[in-house]
Amino acid sequence: MLETMEKTSAMKDYLVEVNRILEKNNYSESRLIPILQEVQEVYKYLSKDMITYVASSLGVPPSRVYGVATFYAHFALKPKGKHVFRLCDGTACHVKKSHGILEALYKRLNLSAEKNTSDDLKFTVETVSCLGACGLAPVVLLNDEVHGQATPEQIIALIDKIEAAEKENK
Amino acid sequence: MTTINLEKVAAAFKSASEKLSRRIIICGGTGCMANGSMLVRDAMAELLKQKNVDVELELKTEENGEHCNFTGTYLSKSGCQGFCQRGPLVHIMPDNILYTKVKVTDVPEIVEETLLGGRVIERLLYETVDGVKCKGDHEIPFYNRQKRVVLHNCMIEPENVNEYIARGGYFGARKAITEMTSEQVIQEVIESGLRGRGGGGFPTGLKWKFTLASKNDKKYVICNGDEGDPGAFMDRSVMEGNPHAVIEGMIIAAKAIQANEGYVYVRAEYPLAVKRMRHAIEKAEEAGLLGENLFGTDFGFRLHVMEGAGAFVCGEETALIASIEGKRGMPMPKPPFPAQCGLWKKPTVINNVETLASVPFIMREGAAVYRSCGTEKSPGTKTFALTGHVANTGLIEVPFGTTLREIVYNIGGGVTDNSGKLTGRDFKAVQIGGPSGGCLTKEMLDLPMDFDTLKTVGAMVGSGGLVVMNDQTCMIKIARFFMQFTQNESCGKCVPCREGTKQMLALLDDIIEGRATAETLELLEATAKAVQLGSLCGLGKTAPNPVLSTLRNFRDEYEAHVFKKTCPTGECKALARPEIVADKCRGCTACARKCPVGAITGEVKKPHHIDPDKCIKCGACKAACRFDAIIGL
Amino acid sequence: MNNTTATMTINGLKVAIGNERNLLELIRKIGIDMPTFCYHSELSIYGACRLCLVEVEKRGIMAACSTKPEAGMVIHTDSKDLRMMRKINVELLLANHSRECPSCMRSANCTLQSLARRLGVTEVRYKQTQKNAPIDKASPSLERDPNKCVLCGDCVRVCTEVQSVGAIDFAFRGANARVAPAFDKNLNEVECVNCGQCAAVCPTGAIVPKQQREQVWSQIHDKSKTVVASIAPAVRVALGEMFGLKGGENVAGKLVTALKLMGFAEVYDTSFTADMTIFEEATELIDRITNKKTMPMFTSCCPAWVKFAETYFPEFIPNISSTRSPQQIYGAVARETLPGKLGVNPENLVVVSIMPCTAKKFEAQLPKFKHDGRQDIDYVLTTVEVSQMISSMGIRLDELPISAFDMPYGFATGGGVIFGTTGGVMEAALRYAVEKIEQKPLASVDFAEVRGGTPRKEAEIEVGGTKLRVAVVHGLGNARKLVDDIKAGKAQYDFIEVMACPGGCVCGGGQPITQNPELARQIRAAGLYNADKTQQLQKPQDNHLVVRCYEEAFGGCPGSHKAHERLHTHYQDRAQLFDAQEIMLGMPGEGKVDVVVTVHTVKQDGENKEAALLSQLVAYAKQQNLRDKVVIAASFNPARTNDGKVCVAVGDNVAEYQIDGDVAASAALKELTGLIDAAVK
Ligand SMILES: Cc1cc2nc3c(=O)[nH]c(=O)nc-3n(C[C@H](O)[C@H](O)[C@H](O)COP(=O)(O)O)c2cc1C
Ligand code: SF4
Ligand code: SF4
Ligand code: SF4
Ligand code: SF4
Ligand code: SF4
Ligand code: SF4
Numbered sequence A: 001m002l003e004t005m006e007k008t009s010a011m012k013d014y015l016v017e018v019n020r021i022l023e024k025n026n027y028s029e030s031r032l033i034p035i036l037q038e039v040q041e042v043y044k045y046l047s048k049d050m051i052t053y054v055a056s057s058l059g060v061p062p063s064r065v066y067g068v069a070t071f072y073a074h075f076a077l078k079p080k081g082k083h084v085f086r087l088c089d090g091t092a093c094h095v096k097k098s099h100g101i102l103e104a105l106y107k108r109l110n111l112s113a114e115k116n117t118s119d120d121l122k123f124t125v126e127t128v129s130c131l132g133a134c135g136l137a138p139v140v141l142l143n144d145e146v147h148g149q150a151t152p153e154q155i156i157a158l159i160d161k162i163e164a165a166e167k168e169n170k
Numbered sequence B: 001m002t003t004i005n006l007e008k009v010a011a012a013f014k015s016a017s018e019k020l021s022r023r024i025i026i027c028g029g030t031g032c033m034a035n036g037s038m039l040v041r042d043a044m045a046e047l048l049k050q051k052n053v054d055v056e057l058e059l060k061t062e063e064n065g066e067h068c069n070f071t072g073t074y075l076s077k078s079g080c081q082g083f084c085q086r087g088p089l090v091h092i093m094p095d096n097i098l099y100t101k102v103k104v105t106d107v108p109e110i111v112e113e114t115l116l117g118g119r120v121i122e123r124l125l126y127e128t129v130d131g132v133k134c135k136g137d138h139e140i141p142f143y144n145r146q147k148r149v150v151l152h153n154c155m156i157e158p159e160n161v162n163e164y165i166a167r168g169g170y171f172g173a174r175k176a177i178t179e180m181t182s183e184q185v186i187q188e189v190i191e192s193g194l195r196g197r198g199g200g201g202f203p204t205g206l207k208w209k210f211t212l213a214s215k216n217d218k219k220y221v222i223c224n225g226d227e228g229d230p231g232a233f234m235d236r237s238v239m240e241g242n243p244h245a246v247i248e249g250m251i252i253a254a255k256a257i258q259a260n261e262g263y264v265y266v267r268a269e270y271p272l273a274v275k276r277m278r279h280a281i282e283k284a285e286e287a288g289l290l291g292e293n294l295f296g297t298d299f300g301f302r303l304h305v306m307e308g309a310g311a312f313v314c315g316e317e318t319a320l321i322a323s324i325e326g327k328r329g330m331p332m333p334k335p336p337f338p339a340q341c342g343l344w345k346k347p348t349v350i351n352n353v354e355t356l357a358s359v360p361f362i363m364r365e366g367a368a369v370y371r372s373c374g375t376e377k378s379p380g381t382k383t384f385a386l387t388g389h390v391a392n393t394g395l396i397e398v399p400f401g402t403t404l405r406e407i408v409y410n411i412g413g414g415v416t417d418n419s420g421k422l423t424g425r426d427f428k429a430v431q432i433g434g435p436s437g438g439c440l441t442k443e444m445l446d447l448p449m450d451f452d453t454l455k456t457v458g459a460m461v462g463s464g465g466l467v468v469m470n471d472q473t474c475m476i477k478i479a480r481f482f483m484q485f486t487q488n489e490s491c492g493k494c495v496p497c498r499e500g501t502k503q504m505l506a507l508l509d510d511i512i513e514g515r516a517t518a519e520t521l522e523l524l525e526a527t528a529k530a531v532q533l534g535s536l537c538g539l540g541k542t543a544p545n546p547v548l549s550t551l552r553n554f555r556d557e558y559e560a561h562v563f564k565k566t567c568p569t570g571e572c573k574a575l576a577r578p579e580i581v582a583d584k585c586r587g588c589t590a591c592a593r594k595c596p597v598g599a600i601t602g603e604v605k606k607p608h609h610i611d612p613d614k615c616i617k618c619g620a621c622k623a624a625c626r627f628d629a630i631i632g633l
Numbered sequence C: 001m002n003n004t005t006a007t008m009t010i011n012g013l014k015v016a017i018g019n020e021r022n023l024l025e026l027i028r029k030i031g032i033d034m035p036t037f038c039y040h041s042e043l044s045i046y047g048a049c050r051l052c053l054v055e056v057e058k059r060g061i062m063a064a065c066s067t068k069p070e071a072g073m074v075i076h077t078d079s080k081d082l083r084m085m086r087k088i089n090v091e092l093l094l095a096n097h098s099r100e101c102p103s104c105m106r107s108a109n110c111t112l113q114s115l116a117r118r119l120g121v122t123e124v125r126y127k128q129t130q131k132n133a134p135i136d137k138a139s140p141s142l143e144r145d146p147n148k149c150v151l152c153g154d155c156v157r158v159c160t161e162v163q164s165v166g167a168i169d170f171a172f173r174g175a176n177a178r179v180a181p182a183f184d185k186n187l188n189e190v191e192c193v194n195c196g197q198c199a200a201v202c203p204t205g206a207i208v209p210k211q212q213r214e215q216v217w218s219q220i221h222d223k224s225k226t227v228v229a230s231i232a233p234a235v236r237v238a239l240g241e242m243f244g245l246k247g248g249e250n251v252a253g254k255l256v257t258a259l260k261l262m263g264f265a266e267v268y269d270t271s272f273t274a275d276m277t278i279f280e281e282a283t284e285l286i287d288r289i290t291n292k293k294t295m296p297m298f299t300s301c302c303p304a305w306v307k308f309a310e311t312y313f314p315e316f317i318p319n320i321s322s323t324r325s326p327q328q329i330y331g332a333v334a335r336e337t338l339p340g341k342l343g344v345n346p347e348n349l350v351v352v353s354i355m356p357c358t359a360k361k362f363e364a365q366l367p368k369f370k371h372d373g374r375q376d377i378d379y380v381l382t383t384v385e386v387s388q389m390i391s392s393m394g395i396r397l398d399e400l401p402i403s404a405f406d407m408p409y410g411f412a413t414g415g416g417v418i419f420g421t422t423g424g425v426m427e428a429a430l431r432y433a434v435e436k437i438e439q440k441p442l443a444s445v446d447f448a449e450v451r452g453g454t455p456r457k458e459a460e461i462e463v464g465g466t467k468l469r470v471a472v473v474h475g476l477g478n479a480r481k482l483v484d485d486i487k488a489g490k491a492q493y494d495f496i497e498v499m500a501c502p503g504g505c506v507c508g509g510g511q512p513i514t515q516n517p518e519l520a521r522q523i524r525a526a527g528l529y530n531a532d533k534t535q536q537l538q539k540p541q542d543n544h545l546v547v548r549c550y551e552e553a554f555g556g557c558p559g560s561h562k563a564h565e566r567l568h569t570h571y572q573d574r575a576q577l578f579d580a581q582e583i584m585l586g587m588p589g590e591g592k593v594d595v596v597v598t599v600h601t602v603k604q605d606g607e608n609k610e611a612a613l614l615s616q617l618v619a620y621a622k623q624q625n626l627r628d629k630v631v632i633a634a635s636f637n638p639a640r641t642n643d644g645k646v647c648v649a650v651g652d653n654v655a656e657y658q659i660d661g662d663v664a665a666s667a668a669l670k671e672l673t674g675l676i677d678a679a680v681k
């Protein structure tokens, strides 16, 4: 349900956009990954129908596109929250106790590894391995913002801030 | 298009930079930018302008065909300088001052005191472990004990191709294209002894030779910038800080194997690296350094950037190729090797970022100069990402053959405790080569680090991640961490890796959670061996390494878990059996007051006691005890 | 390579290298049955099961399936390490497997099971990790149990590489990796054409033909029912393999005895209705040629091919012969004549078809083959199912005496018998058509050009002064290439036989599993050609009982009105199979006006006008504040259009609108917004 709401408010020329992406990539099967990346960039996630649309436009079986989309960690087949925490659990961050932050986030947002997006589609918590900023371990990305040498308190404070700001806007 | 005159460009840049009254280099790597380095730069530019100092953010080197006459302050950025922990970093030239951890709020003081007043601000300087303040990087052991070849150019402005040229960039490519045959290029690389930095250490020249020998009208060069090893970021910093070196290396490789098209495959977790590589390619094309008819010859080379989509296994060559072809990144059996049948079934050379970035130097300076550092069989330098329980974390470059001790204690500044403080904790091990590598112990601190020596102790150079661990680290948990990683990242194609890593993880959990028996250990070892021997690709073949090497080097720790059901470091909660050492306990009662379940009893000034039936192993008491009297947690 | 001298050493034995493509073939050639899951001589090398590992001196452990033999190579197929690895490998698989052998279709014919036994796996030391994934039982043809899958990928490769369908593929990765149709749908919801080739290559019980044994037993045991069966040609030359007889041996007579022992009232030969198929199909061909109707004509007796064409080449639907398959003609004949002949109440007549095929199970349940509310064919049993039913009674087929088929539908010519192999339908049709056109007896009934395993067989036959260009393909990948060639004008034919399974029905998805499909195809086909020779008659037109059948029940001759009604069919455009709809505006709900624009996904020349129209409609609805009143959606169609029209539904009002050119487009928009306005009021 929310899926549809999100889509209609965020996108104007829905298919025009995906067609532009396909056109730009010459409708080439070998460009499948960049195409999916760009489609996801615009639509935030890869819906079932969007995958089918891309597959049939490229003339490949939907099962193949599904296979590719589910292979790579970056493709989301479900809508993500408005704010995405990406917590590094690479070696450097791990030995600097990144899991403490993860636990704190899960607890604060009532999420888990299985259910990583809140019902109101506000927050998503993901783990990634190494963001290449190991010198700053442990590292947390909030959307595109890097937070280095992070502590659980500091990250929870970010959530509080977002929630406070959103309350104000209402 | 007219052919670029490298000498002219270099001269123009040099003349322009000589006229500068000051150059301030602000680190523009991922780490420092995350900490606001670009805000520092903007604030500084703004303030300097207010103070009527001429400022440029981009240095023009020629104006109307004349060398540029700008004499003000050039605020440039750089790629990652490897010391992100202390970032944002600000270098002030020619004063040669390095300020660390600079915040926007420090800018007025820097402008007033240093830039206008010529005085050094002590509090922004780096302070060594022994409390010595260092004015510039030349005084900092972290830097002055390194030998920076690949990273050398990381102080240049990565978005200015002219500066790269002024430092000798593209001269190597020109030499290879205009003066040498493919065979001569390969011969030079063979003589340099350059070995692949992607993990395997395969001689680069030989790889090129095989690919040249595969006759085909179409061939490809691929730069492997997937760098999936968690805890390593060498390739990122090279792509961010010195993208043209990678491009030049690829041009030379293309000349060597007679390819005319290439791909740079970059992890998508590295948006800045992607951006800088794309920008650099664009600039190189504009300058006629990429495209058709390079340097007036009929040799041409085109380059594309492809972003990964999040799969560690795509660092493996055949999986990487599958990924470029738009497929699931599942490795294929070798043979055939990419040298015979690679991208689109055409002969393909795949090299690591650092390998390729080493090539221009070899072309320009010659094999002999390259060989002058490093060891006989492992010439040159190697970058490492030094992380974990060590005072100075960051990116370092040292000649092959440097000892671990030098790296951990002198460059790294010593072993820290879990909170990052130097409190005299002991060194326990270093994990080298990430999830496919092994651990090095105290006994190996004086081993020269090179490809072959490391192999003899069951470890490998790998990608170059070095994770230092102190004596409070449970090696089994570390082995489990890597196992979890490889299990998550296995592509799932072949049986030993897909099923074996899953079962090894379950066996390690049995050990950590106290369910293990002698059979568990036996089965773990047998499975490790089967996975190692039987897996299809390098991921599976090396996945058991952390387990095998900890089993070899820390067997007693495994046995303590299995037979005594204790974790010597107390990290494994399920095995924790906290006890108070009567000799050490002063009876201060701090622990008893913190215990949430009232498991601790005892009289003031008398040794306390923990009731194991009540204890929930929360660890609060241990944290509270100032006398280290509580063990087994 | 120099074939005469090159040798290598296997386990100390010097072996000459022939033209083997890999070490595995050579090892097997010298009589060592190297265990494998993922090697299949006709599929690409995959290298995943790691069972074929060997030790190559100086090089270490390598996979035999992906390594070429080289002169001087010294290898060992067994060693302490290799043994240990294979055993652990099997144990690991078993730990992630639903070990229900006694109740598994593939028990006793399962590579995993037999390997465990061969390697002496007596316990599984690992934790059981299998997750009880749901079993896909929705398809009428196949059943998929992911809990028994070893991820060897054979099915994926056969479906993609051989059949060019790609209904299933790998999804997810690592421990979660699985083989699945897109979005983990059921097989019957995707492009699967039911050919069953995936089941034929699967080394375990993870994909098996759908079972109807129990249903058939209960009909047999119901005393009020009369159960009749008909046996397809290919069944008789493969069934014996399940009872230790040689492949290719014709066991039709024994099978009739067995079925009688089981309680079937009558047992017929589907070759009879195959003859009848030729009457209709060849008549249709002659009609198309003489009356210059749509050409070329494709055969229609393979339901997997028919579904394939309906899905990927709907524009060729008029080219497919409208004649029903022999199975469905049998169904029609049985329903029309047997109640009278056998004196049974039509309701109590149970019609069973015994087939080498899984697609026939799909075909039998198609609504178009229902007559008076009942399926013409009630149940379809595969060769393997029948063999299991036979065994379940303890009948030893190999020792049975033979019986004759029941008449009149047990009499067939050789033409009907060879239907079971690639080229057979074509040959039978030529026997009929050439004689009919030339109006004189055939000199020879053999058309050797259309026999054999070549992927595409072509021939030009002189008939009545003109040349009849025919082609025979088997394997849907080959069919796709042929149709593409026709579309591109690179090939021209008059008559084309297509069989979905490589080799035709002899290697159908319901046949006994074989380790060497190429050999199985040859010997089973040879069995059918032998049967052709030993049959009394060879030409379908000589089957006087077919002629009588026409007289009794089908209007006297091929092509009659009644024949058209009962022996012919029509086809369905399945290109819309991707029934994906993307909602662009609004939320589905009661009382809302649905606006659906069909958008073609195939690359358009220039801007996609349909998408543009769609976004204009969305913009209009937003501007008019109709969010709560309409739902605007795009429906995707993978076909190509060039006619400049778009199909739009506003509520129940479906129509096409011209949109090429600005004037037309704005007129269409105006009309549509008008319709929307009217509908929301
Ligand atoms: C699982 C796996 C991951 C790998 N990841 C990388 C990587 O991130 N970067 C890299 O350069 N090489 C990686 N490699 C090694 C490459 O396959 C390849 O050997 C290397 O890029 C060759 O370059 P070189 O000869 O310059 O070392 C990986 C190998 C395996 C098996
Ligand atoms: S070893 Fe692991 S990653 Fe490599 S092919 Fe096998 S399953 Fe995939
Ligand atoms: S570990 Fe926790 S529960 Fe146990 S004694 Fe210490 S404080 Fe009490
Ligand atoms: S805190 Fe330490 S010293 Fe104090 S009572 Fe507890 S164990 Fe003894
Ligand atoms: S697939 Fe094989 S091993 Fe698995 S249950 Fe069936 S017969 Fe047994
Ligand atoms: S083989 Fe063993 S496990 Fe299987 S049914 Fe027979 S007795 Fe039971
Ligand atoms: S039955 Fe045929 S089309 Fe369907 S999945 Fe199996 S191989 Fe593919």
Ligand code: SF4
Binding pocket: C148, C149, C150, C151, C152, C153, C154, C155, C156, C179, C198, C201, C202, C203, C204, C206, C207
């Ligand atoms: S279903 Fe069968 S053929 Fe397909 S991957 Fe699984 S085991 Fe292999």
Ligand code: SF4
Binding pocket: C194, C195, C301, C302, C303, C304, C305, C356, C357, C358, C359, C360, C499, C500, C501, C504, C505, C506, C507, C508, C509
């Ligand atoms: S070729 Fe025969 S067995 Fe195969 S699908 Fe077609 S009719 Fe069935």
Ligand code: FES
Binding pocket: A088, A089, A090, A091, A092, A093, A094, A129, A130, A131, A132, A133, A134, A135, A137, A138, A139, B230, B231, B232
């Ligand atoms: S390990 Fe966390 S950023 Fe590298």
Ligand code: FES
Binding pocket: A135, B027, B028, B029, B030, B031, B032, B033, B079, B080, B081, B082, B083, B084, B085, B087, B088, B089
């Ligand atoms: S990003 Fe500035 S030192 Fe690494």
Ligand code: FES
Binding pocket: C036, C037, C038, C039, C046, C047, C048, C049, C050, C051, C052, C053, C063, C064, C065, C066
């Ligand atoms: S047959 Fe060689 S790996 Fe499976």
